[in-house]
Amino acid sequence: MLPTHQFTVVSEIPTELEALPRLAANLHWAWDRELAAVFDRVDEQHADDSWRRTGQHPTDLIRRTTPQRWNELAADAGFVRQVGAAVERLDQAIDGPSWFGDRADESALRSVAYFSPEFGITEALPQYSGGLGVLAGDHLKASSDLGVPLIGVGLLYAEGYFRQRLNSDGWQEERNDRIDPNALGLVDTGVTVHVDLAGVTAAVRVWRVDVGRIALYMLDTNLAENSPEIVSITNRLYGGDEQHRLRQEIILGIGGVRALRALGLEPQVFHMNEGHAGFLGLERVREWVERGLTFAEAIEAVRAGGVFTTHTPVPAGIDRFPRELFEQYFADFAPSLGITFDELFELGRRADEPDGKFNMAVMGLRLASRRNGVAALHGAVARDMFSGMWPALDAQETPIGHITNGVHARSWVSDRIDELLSDAVGDDWHLADAENFARVRDVDNAAIWSVRRQGRQELVDLVRDRLGSDLLDPDVLTIGFARRFATYKRANLLLGQLDRLKALLLSADRPVQFVFAGKAHPADHPGKSLIQNIHEITQQADVRHRFVFLPDYDIGIARTMYHGCDVWLNTPRRPMEACGTSGMKAALNGVLNCSILDGWWDEMSDGTNGFDIPSFDDDHDDARRDRREASATFDVLEQQLIPLYYATGDDGLPHGWIDRVKDNWATLGWNVIAGRMVRDYTTKLYEPAAEAGDQAVASDGECARELAAWRSGVTSVWDSVSVSIAEADFGDGVAGAPRRVTATVEPGQLRLDELVVQIVHGPIGADGSIDPRHHEVIAMQHDGSGTFTGEFSATLGGRWGASVRALPTHRALSSIYETGLVAIA
Numbered sequence: 001m002l003p004t005h006q007f008t009v010v011s012e013i014p015t016e017l018e019a020l021p022r023l024a025a026n027l028h029w030a031w032d033r034e035l036a037a038v039f040d041r042v043d044e045q046h047a048d049d050s051w052r053r054t055g056q057h058p059t060d061l062i063r064r065t066t067p068q069r070w071n072e073l074a075a076d077a078g079f080v081r082q083v084g085a086a087v088e089r090l091d092q093a094i095d096g097p098s099w100f101g102d103r104a105d106e107s108a109l110r111s112v113a114y115f116s117p118e119f120g121i122t123e124a125l126p127q128y129s130g131g132l133g134v135l136a137g138d139h140l141k142a143s144s145d146l147g148v149p150l151i152g153v154g155l156l157y158a159e160g161y162f163r164q165r166l167n168s169d170g171w172q173e174e175r176n177d178r179i180d181p182n183a184l185g186l187v188d189t190g191v192t193v194h195v196d197l198a199g200v201t202a203a204v205r206v207w208r209v210d211v212g213r214i215a216l217y218m219l220d221t222n223l224a225e226n227s228p229e230i231v232s233i234t235n236r237l238y239g240g241d242e243q244h245r246l247r248q249e250i251i252l253g254i255g256g257v258r259a260l261r262a263l264g265l266e267p268q269v270f271h272m273n274e275g276h277a278g279f280l281g282l283e284r285v286r287e288w289v290e291r292g293l294t295f296a297e298a299i300e301a302v303r304a305g306g307v308f309t310t311h312t313p314v315p316a317g318i319d320r321f322p323r324e325l326f327e328q329y330f331a332d333f334a335p336s337l338g339i340t341f342d343e344l345f346e347l348g349r350r351a352d353e354p355d356g357k358f359n360m361a362v363m364g365l366r367l368a369s370r371r372n373g374v375a376a377l378h379g380a381v382a383r384d385m386f387s388g389m390w391p392a393l394d395a396q397e398t399p400i401g402h403i404t405n406g407v408h409a410r411s412w413v414s415d416r417i418d419e420l421l422s423d424a425v426g427d428d429w430h431l432a433d434a435e436n437f438a439r440v441r442d443v444d445n446a447a448i449w450s451v452r453r454q455g456r457q458e459l460v461d462l463v464r465d466r467l468g469s470d471l472l473d474p475d476v477l478t479i480g481f482a483r484r485f486a487t488y489k490r491a492n493l494l495l496g497q498l499d500r501l502k503a504l505l506l507s508a509d510r511p512v513q514f515v516f517a518g519k520a521h522p523a524d525h526p527g528k529s530l531i532q533n534i535h536e537i538t539q540q541a542d543v544r545h546r547f548v549f550l551p552d553y554d555i556g557i558a559r560t561m562y563h564g565c566d567v568w569l570n571t572p573r574r575p576m577e578a579c580g581t582s583g584m585k586a587a588l589n590g591v592l593n594c595s596i597l598d599g600w601w602d603e604m605s606d607g608t609n610g611f612d613i614p615s616f617d618d619d620h621d622d623a624r625r626d627r628r629e630a631s632a633t634f635d636v637l638e639q640q641l642i643p644l645y646y647a648t649g650d651d652g653l654p655h656g657w658i659d660r661v662k663d664n665w666a667t668l669g670w671n672v673i674a675g676r677m678v679r680d681y682t683t684k685l686y687e688p689a690a691e692a693g694d695q696a697v698a699s700d701g702e703c704a705r706e707l708a709a710w711r712s713g714v715t716s717v718w719d720s721v722s723v724s725i726a727e728a729d730f731g732d733g734v735a736g737a738p739r740r741v742t743a744t745v746e747p748g749q750l751r752l753d754e755l756v757v758q759i760v761h762g763p764i765g766a767d768g769s770i771d772p773r774h775h776e777v778i779a780m781q782h783d784g785s786g787t788f789t790g791e792f793s794a795t796l797g798g799r800w801g802a803s804v805r806a807l808p809t810h811r812a813l814s815s816i817y818e819t820g821l822v823a824i825a
């Protein structure tokens with residue numbers, strides 16, 4: 001190869017069109033079709049290989065536009081007007097009124113920093129691997145729509161995530177393409193921060209990209225002053241070993257906070273999107289120690305404004321670092337927190353985890369006063385999973401709540417579905433409530449079916465374009481399955497009964513076709529084997545026209561599949577799927593979910609807005625369980641789903657199916673959207689955290705100091721508190737009868753007003769104790785002395801139980817369960 005000198009060449013944009021680079025750089029076009037249409041026009045000469053189809057960034061499109069094309073466009077008065085209108089539209093989106101704008105005066109919230117290891121905003125900016133990143137992208141977009149004052153912080157991966165190809169054996173091969181930040185509209189802020197990595201100083205460049213109103217800052221170690229080893233830290237998303245990940249997380253967390261400071265930003269609330277972002281808490285603790293607080297006081301100052309979201313019930317999905325490795329990177333950091341390395345290591349340790357690794361989720365939970373899982377069921381699973389951190393509480397009282405994920409509506413629906421919902425529900429359908437959404441029931445069945453048919457045709461066109469002209473049929477029931485090939489998602493569930501599967505595919509009058517897509521993590525051999533299993537079927541001559549695998553899954557392929565499938569199949573091993581957002585995107589497009597009752601579907605299925613697959617969670621033989629659940633899935637397909645789809649009226653329309661599509665929209669449309677999710681985060685977590693955070697740090701952390709002193713005091717004298725039952729109606733009796741309880745409390749070295757005393761009562765469960773899922777907690781009243789009284793009633797016949805307990809309380813705690821201290825009568 002010849003030695004080459006490289007330089008960047010751009011074509012000059014005519015002055016009439018000089019606003020185009022700004023329209024391209026702000027990613028609002030990713031969900032605003034009128035902005036995107038401007039670039040369609042620039043690109044018209046390449047109709048078949050358009051920027052949209054190839055995932056090209058409009059900034060790159062502009063750079064590659066020829067002078068001749070610019071002359072044509074500049075001479076087109078209509079186009080010049082279109083660009084002017086688009087600029088106004090973008091300005092309106094950025095500066096116009098919004099939901100949060102209307103409440104800002106009464107809200108304590110001024111700004112949230114949202115840290116995430118990946119952001120999936122558009123396929124043109126490949127900085128995501130799957131659900132976590134796409135969710136983060138949707139969070140930014142919905143925050144922009146709603147005007148929530150959020151700042152994103154992430155890493156800029158020089159090679160993004162890998163591109164996937166299958167070799168002739170169906171084995172996944174990975175390729176990594178370098179991105180060119182300048183072709184992606186990224187702006188170099190000119191800010192560089194420094195982070196120590198085991199004695200080596202890493203320089204970190206800070207890029208910025210605008211997502212509507214939201215600024216996303218992306219950190220990058222690819223600087224000439226760094227050694228090749230440091231440069232490689234931000235090379236790839238989830239590439240490399242434990243040490244590589246630890247370094248990435250240090251850059252994200254510690255470097256991210258430093259970047260915000262260097263930019264002059266002082267967020268009140270710090271939201272950690274999973275443990276990967278957890279080191280931001282350590283850097284904030286260090287800042288407070290530098291300003292004169294002790295480690296314990298600084299933790300209170302940081303925790304008050306901290307929000308932590310856990311995203312996985314799979315223990316292997318949580319980062320844990322061995323002590324020796326962690327020590328290399330944090331031995332020198334510990335003194336800056338005013339503590340020893342051992343004390344720092346304890347922050348990520350769970351007493352009940354014997355292997356002694358540093359657990360990022362554990363640290364994250366400890367550095368946040370507000371914690372949540374991502375669906376109701378996942379909240380319950382997370383409370384169980386982390387109950388060991390609050391051992392004196394019932395597992396279901398572990399202070400972790402949930403906010404169910406949502407998806408950014410306008411990013412995921414097809415233009416035609418957008419029109420259909422705009423006509424039926426209103427232009428703001430993506431922010432509508434249940435009542436407004438119910439109006440989709442009035443839409444004409446033929447109109448719905450025509451839109452669904454066109455989506456299916458486009459999916460078939462994409463498959464034929466990529467894989468062969470003889471594949472699929474636009475008039476056959478189409479089932480989609482696209483997600484990461486993690487084994488618990490069981491992409492191969494139906495392959496175990498191949499004859500039964502083939503009978504469905506090859507039915508003469510009621511055939512079914514499948515479209516699969518998804519990547520396996522490069523180090524996940526079992527995941528790659530699943531892809532190979534699927535690939536094998538796609539090669540069998542009798543069924544290959546009805547069973548395809550689309551390689552190189554990304555946001556673009558996902559979108560086409562949501563637009564074109566009739567059914568979204570979801571077969572995880574319950575309860576391993578924390579939420580599972582792909583089914584939500586499908587639902588918005590009028591695709592019916594056929595799913596195990598896991599994640600979001602457990603919460604939002606009502607039995608008729610899709611199809612439920614029963615699961616056999618209590619069967620501990622995994623192989624047998626898989627077989628039983630596969631049979632159950634076939635039963636649903638054969639007995640309910642396929643017959644309904646092919647039951648057409650005289651007009652050729654499947655009215656029963658279309659009615660179910662309407663049920664799907666009416667019951668799910670308003671609930672699966674990111675607008676609902678971000679409003680929930682804002683009102684339930686961000687605003688309370690902002691208030692608590694402001695209070696904790698006021699007057700140089702006075703409240704944080706007080707809370708730290710109180711917490712350590714209460715903990716050390718807690719043994720002096722005792723509770724006993726003085727009198728109680730605990731005899732057998734009839735349901736509903738009031739029962740009085742009187743308790744005597746000896747507060748020891750605490751004051752009575754530092755205690756809450758409760759009756760806990762409920763039905764006795766199978767294990768002989770009060771069933772925590774059905775218990776009720778009643779606060780008892782006291783008379784100023786140590787006597788507390790309260791009343792309850794057993795509401796159902798059967799064995800019932802009651803007990804009395806005391807917990808410490810302080811106005812600055814986010815909940816009385818925070819301290820984990822309990823005294824039981």
Ligand SMILES: *Cc1c(COP(=O)(O)O)cnc(C)c1O
Pocket residue numbers: 129130131132134482483484553554555558579580581582583585
């Ligand atoms: C939505 C989405 C996901 C997440 O899907 P799950 O249902 O959570 O598995 C992954 N990748 C892409 C590209 C997506 O759009």
